[in-house]
Amino acid sequence: MTHRPFDHGTPGPSQASRPPIEIRRSARRRRTVQGRMEGDTFVVLMPTGLSAAQEEAHVEHLLGRVQRAQAKRRLQTEDLMGRAQDLSQRYLEGKARPTSIRWVTNQQQRWGSCSPASGAIRLSTLMEGMPAWVVDSVIVHELAHLIEANHGPRFKALVHRYERYAEAHVYLKGVAFGMGRPELDSGSDADLED
Known part of the structure; x- marks a missing residue:
């Protein structure tokens, strides 16, 4: 040998x-x-x-x-539910109540997704290693969908309560571009409008 x-x-x-x-x-x-x-x-x-x-x-x-x-x-091993509940309390007055939140390996087109009817939130493992404030912005985005299903004005007002939301959106767009995957969804561009 x-x-x-x-x-x-x-x-x-x-x-x-x-x-x-x-x-x-x-x-x-x-x-x-x-x-x-x-x-x-x-x-x-x-x-x-x-x-x-x-x-x-x-x-x-x-x-x-x-x-x-x-x-x-x-x-x-990460306590995603505790993190989501904390973010809901801090930014959404505790109104978003997910039933589950977990990392998934099969989500290649979006950073996060949720099912408002069931309250389930899924986060792409593509975000592993990203700064916590970026992951938190995606969690807040999905939590906001539990309150407001579309990307309308009320939804925009909810996600912008998270102070680094616009910065995280730009960060995710840059990462997607760097991966050669500009189609990766980091939320609607309309979310960044005033």
């Missing part, structure tokens, strides 16, 4: 937050490739004889899976 640190070349933006990677090759290992965290290092067990491109593909795939699982565990 051979051990060596993995050389990813020049780190790009997605590699900046990568842990150190160590590849362990084994002649006994025929086809399976496994990856796991050992302390702060991501260790990949793979057969000998793979090309550099094959190794890189396996590392990217396995590391992505581990990082998504870690992110999901972190997000599940």
Whole structure:
């Protein structure tokens, strides 16, 4: 079995937050490739004889899976309901009462969504790592929909009670543009009008 640190070349933006990677090759290992965290290092067990491109593909795939699982565990432990209730009290006089609020991985076109009839709010995991005030603005936006279902004048008045709403809207538009996804919905542009 051979051990060596993995050389990813020049780190790009997605590699900046990568842990150190160590590849362990084994002649006994025929086809399976496994990856796991050992302390702060991501260790990949793979057969000998793979090309550099094959190794890189396996590392990217396995590391992505581990990082998504870690992110999901972190997000599940966050008290979103307490946060939403606090924001409702502070900005909406406690009138918005969600029945549930959770992170979802399958929401790729919007930062947040809600079902006014059921009171359920969903937040896209695309917001993971964003500043709390930005996530709070999306929560306030969805809470406001529990009071006012459309984006009319009453809705605008509600969301603008959150003092950083317009700033967060611009932030989210910039992130969507940077992701190459300008179609990501950060609320109606009409929300920013006076």
